[in-house]
Amino acid sequence: MEGNERDYVQSLERGFAVLLAFDEERTSPTLAELATATGLSRPAVRRLLLTLQRLGYVSNEGTRWFLTPRVLSIGQHYTATKAMIELAHPHLLRLAERTGESASMAELDGHDVVYVARVPVRRIMSINVAVGTRVPAHATSMGRVLLAYAGPERISRFLEQADLRPRTPATVTDPARLRAVLAQVREQGWCIVDGELEEGLISASAPVRDRTGAVVAALATSTSAGRLVPDRLRTETVPLLLEAAAAVSAELGYRPAV
Numbered sequence: 001m002e003g004n005e006r007d008y009v010q011s012l013e014r015g016f017a018v019l020l021a022f023d024e025e026r027t028s029p030t031l032a033e034l035a036t037a038t039g040l041s042r043p044a045v046r047r048l049l050l051t052l053q054r055l056g057y058v059s060n061e062g063t064r065w066f067l068t069p070r071v072l073s074i075g076q077h078y079t080a081t082k083a084m085i086e087l088a089h090p091h092l093l094r095l096a097e098r099t100g101e102s103a104s105m106a107e108l109d110g111h112d113v114v115y116v117a118r119v120p121v122r123r124i125m126s127i128n129v130a131v132g133t134r135v136p137a138h139a140t141s142m143g144r145v146l147l148a149y150a151g152p153e154r155i156s157r158f159l160e161q162a163d164l165r166p167r168t169p170a171t172v173t174d175p176a177r178l179r180a181v182l183a184q185v186r187e188q189g190w191c192i193v194d195g196e197l198e199e200g201l202i203s204a205s206a207p208v209r210d211r212t213g214a215v216v217a218a219l220a221t222s223t224s225a226g227r228l229v230p231d232r233l234r235t236e237t238v239p240l241l242l243e244a245a246a247a248v249s250a251e252l253g254y255r256p257a258v
Contacts, residue, residue, distance in 0.1 A: 011048075014040060018048045019057065019071070027210075028064040056110060061151060069107040069114040084217065085117045087251040088208070092119045092219070095244040099237055101223045103244075104129070105208070107216070108146040111162040113137050116217070138178060139167045141193040141205035142218040148185035149207055149215035155182060171196040190238050194230050202230060204238050206245035211253030219245045 021037040022029065029037070035045045049065060052058045056070040088105050095103040096119040105117040112134040120129070137143025137158070147155055159175040172178050185191045190206045197203075203222040207215040221241055223233065 014038070014044065015048050015052065018045060018052065019067070022065075022067050028061075028066050030063045031065070034065065061154065069109040069116060084208075084210075084248075084252060088117055088217075088219070088248045089119075091244045091247050091251075092117060095119075095219070095221060095240060096121050098240050099221050099223075101221050101237075102129075104142070104220045104222070105217050105248075106142040106146070106220065107218075108137060108143070108150065109134070111137055111158060113140055113143045113146060113218070135197060136163070136167065138162060138164050138173070139171050139193070139197045140220075141191040141203040142220045144182060144185050144191045144193065145205040145207050145218040146215065148182040148191070155179065167197050168195055168199045170194065170199075190242060192230055192233060192238070200224050202233055204233055204241055206238070206241045207249075208245050209249040209252070209254040211255075213254060216252070217248075219248065 017038045017040070018034055021034050026033060026037060031042055031045055031049065034040075034049070035042045038045065040048075049058060049060075053060065057068055059066050059068050085105070092103040092105060100121060102121045103119045104115055106113040106115050108114075113136075115129060115131050115133045115135075118129065118131055135143070137147055147158060150158075159179060164173040164175065164178070165171075166173050172181060190204060192202065192204045194202045201222060201224060203220050205218045205220040208217040208219055210216045219241060221237055223237075
């Protein structure tokens with residue numbers, strides 16, 4: 001169905017122009033860079049960014065702006081075309097084969113983590129986990145990995161604003177204790193969560209970095225307490241998980257300092 005000029009919403013066009021200005025060359029642009037790329041004025045871009053931020057499609061750290069995983073909802077082919085997910089998939093398959101457990105990748109979106117890729121092996125969670133599923137960041141190993149490297153300002157904002165309600169009796173809900181847990185995750189470079197999202201569920205996660213060294217996703221493997229205790233997960237599975245995360249990071253151009 002075609003409309004006339006009176007049906008044309010220019011502000012919507014401009015909003016998409018801002019979203020589309022995020023590309024391989026501008027993964028974290030400034031407002032000024034977006035204004036140059038779109039040909040819009042800085043005040044107009046600022047209003048559009050603040051609107052998109054309120055809707056959850058972009059976020060900012062200082063003067064830099066980023067797309068959030070919520071853009072998944074714009075089109076069903078997002079996961080098929082996003083380079084990181086395509087690069088990660090064979091490594092998730094290999095991780096699932098080597099561990100015999102499900103393997104997943106997620107990104108941080110507000111106070112939740114969003115599954116952006118998953119290789120299921122067996123159903124161990126009562127919730128139906130698929131690409132697009134959202135789970136609370138504070139109660140998950142993936143969320144803690146992503147928060148741990150998100151920077152002090154975002155961590156403080158999360159601890160002040162997020163709903164830290166317990167999902168099980170084991171869920172860490174005290175902000176000070178959670179901050180200490182995140183510091184430990186940064187120090188060791190991985191995370192294990194035992195029974196905090198769902199009783200009997202144990203998961204381990206490791207960070208995925210892009211070519212700048214920024215943590216852009218988390219890889220995870222999950223199992224049940226009846227199959228593997230945390231000590232065995234740490235000694236047997238975490239090394240495989242770290243290897244997979246390093247392989248995906250290398251595909252994204254990350255080269256650790258020697």
